[in-house]
Amino acid sequence: MKYEGYFTKTFKESIEKYPDKKKRIKALIDKILYNPFYRSHRLKKAKGIDLRGKRSRHLTNNFVIIYTVCDECINSNLQKYNQCINCDGQAKKRVIFIAFGTHKDIYTREWLGEL
């Protein structure tokens, strides 16, 4: 793995709800740790919620993972949006996994009238 992974308490609690899928989630995490920029989206500020400095990636069966990439955060000067307490200003090869969820994507939800 190219990056080192860290996980928030919220993330840890979320994946513990899926003990039968833990192996698979781990495999997906490993893919992100290999290349956190691949097929992910750089989040923005919208509707009064500021998600800058974070990325999301959709995976099979409606899994979505939200994380921040340490070196991107430092190099793009995004620290103020994450305010990691352990940040020492060094652009490290680290990914901090913030949240995990299972949901249908926005297009499908709108199509199904769930929005």
Add this chain to the structure above:
Amino acid sequence: MKTQQKQPRPEGLLQNILTYLCFKCQTLSRTKLIKLVYLVEVYYYQLYSKRLTEIPFYHYYYGVWSPQVERKVEELYGKGILVEREVSTKKGFIAIIPKPNVKKTEVRLPKDVFEVLDMIVEDWGNALPDEVVEFTKTTLPFINTGFGEEIDFSRIDGIKEYAKEKGISEDEAATLDIIFNKKLKEKVLKGLKDIQGGKVFSYEEVFNM
């Protein structure tokens, strides 16, 4: 002199996929089997952005339909690779399910295909056929294809489709995807508080290594 009859074995990608699914899934009807092959394509496309097989699927009356998969199932029965087995359902009915008549080791597929098949088995192996049918009807390639038309797998990315429809960037669409989901939005904000408060765990701690 007694001649030993050669045991048939599945040939080609689709025959191997069908045989493996029949080995692994507990509750499997022919209908469910066809839908599962479609889901294999969906998962594979989500992971690798390309089709696994070139089998055409169609948007039809009861969800996704593929005459080619149906024919292949018939072929497997004809060759004796699959046999029909009667089982009692939870509701007390007798159901006829396809079961492989070959050794599991005869199934030969690339590693990435086995991985996708195992995901399908994990997610849908025990699901009722109706649940699988309903799920296939909510998949984007199905939604984005007109009735009777061949399923277009390239329109599988909900974020991309939403961005195109609304005339916004994919990053903006991904942001709205989270913001418009109350539960997920709350989780993100809670997770953010965790990193601000130093509540962070290592890889080893999370995956009990």
